[in-house]
Amino acid sequence: MTFALVLVVLALAFPWGAGALARRLARALPPREACWALTAAALLSAGGTVAALVGLFHVPFLASLEQVSPARVLRVWPAAVPVAAAAGLVLLAQGVLLVRRGLRQRALLRRAWASVADGTGDGDLLVVPGEEVDAYALPGYRGRAGRVVVTSGMVRALSAGQREVLLAHERAHLAGRHHLLSVLVDLSVVVHPALRPLRASLGFHLERWADEAAAEAVGDRRLTAAAITRAALAGAGAGAAGRGGYPVLAVSTGPVPQRVEALLGPVPTAPRGRARRVGAAGLAVGVAASAVLALGLAYGLHEYVEYAAIAVRGG
Template sequence: MTFALVLVALALAFPWAAVAAARRLATVLPPRDACWALTAATLLMAGGTIAALAGLLHVPFLASLEQVPLHRVLEVWPVAVPAACTAALVMAVQAVLLFRRGFEHRVVLERAWRAAAEGTGHGDLLVVPGDDVDAFALPGYRGRSSRIVVTVGMLRALKPRERAVLLAHERAHLSGRHHLLFAVVDLSATVHPALRSLRGLLGFHLERWADEVAAATVGDRRVAAAAIARAALAGSQNRNTGGGYPMLSVTSGPVPQRVEALLLPEPVAPKGGARRIGALGLAVTVAFPALAAVALAYGLHEYVEYAAIAVRGS
């Protein structure tokens, strides 16, 4: 049982190293690739964590399959039941946090749709009256199609070409299904505390992804940078703090870094050894929790069989 506990401890501790590798890799990848890498890494690490805990939880169940009385199993593995109970408690807490976070996502989305209810327009654009300065991509909900929501205050704050940047930015959020990527990472982060730091990082790269699409659409990176800066400056004076969809808002994220990136040449994927080394490091650190979970399940099964033979022979 000591070996199994060591595997669980390593599986639960290794995401801290995997997060560091994922953050490092995201800095050298273009925004789109960085978003997919962060999402995949977070999902796999969360799955590996749950699998490791589930392995501990199934010790009594495996013992019952071998028709070994639980009290005899405890004679061989005194920590079997405490470890299983601890795993069950942790998984229960994870389930509560996951449910609560999912409910918060639903509340935010419903509130955003209520804020857009007064909007008028056609196609995918809704213009909301008022002096508040805001713009956001609103995912579809309950049969309603996705929309781009822009306030009159935001349209007044931007020049014509900057408005084109704004609309292209928000359309990039919708076409790229960025709300789904963010939801995956945000919900997965409730499984392991190490994953929480990736939520903000993914949010930044999602905005950078949309910024790059907008810059390519208008064909001028400086105009795109000016539009993001002007929209963020105007939006910082908002009086309304109860509406909008902050997960896909043009003014979210560290705006100075976004503007600085747009004033540089378009990012490209690294070539050669740097990319291979980064990808290999991330793959190793992310794969470890899953491999540890598989090894744990196999080891526990073998331990239960050993205990069954020992009990029957006594």
């Protein structure tokens, strides 16, 4: 049983290292690849955590399949039932929190759509009257296609060229379905606290992804940097929070100075040579570690149950 317990501990501790590795890897990747790497790390880590807890929770049930009574299981491993009960309680709590977080996400989207009911539509653009200065990508809801929401205050705050950048930025969010990546990582955070830093990291790289898409669309990185700066300064202290909007994909999300600095630099490219090999190796190690821990845990628990069955029958 010691082997199985070691695997359980490793599976539960793995997200601490995986999260740090994913954030470091993301800094070396272009924004699009960084977002996918962070999301994959979050899902793999959360899945491994759930697998470990489910494995612990099923130990008494696995023993019953070997026709071993609970009393005899306790003779071999006195902590079997308490550990299984604790794992079950954690799984129940995670389930409740996941449902609550999912409902919260849905309510946020519903309120965001309700807040733009007075907007004027033009294709995928929705202009909302008011003095608030804000712009964000509003995902689709109940059969309605996603929209780029811009307040009248934001329209007045930007020049024509800057408005073009803004629209390209928000359209990149919708085209890339960035809200789905954000939701997946947000739900993963509920499963394991070590994944919490991935949420902020993903938010930054999603904005960088949209920034680069906007720069490519308008063909001017300096104009894009100026537009992002102007929009963020104009919307400081206001924004979606005041209208009940959808701040996850708002134009001012993330550390704007770092985004502007990146736009003033060269177009990001995937690492080459040794850096590329190291990054790929790091990602491969993470995936392999998750798979090995899951398989090892299943094997260890199976071996434990067989050992317990032989031991109690022999006694």
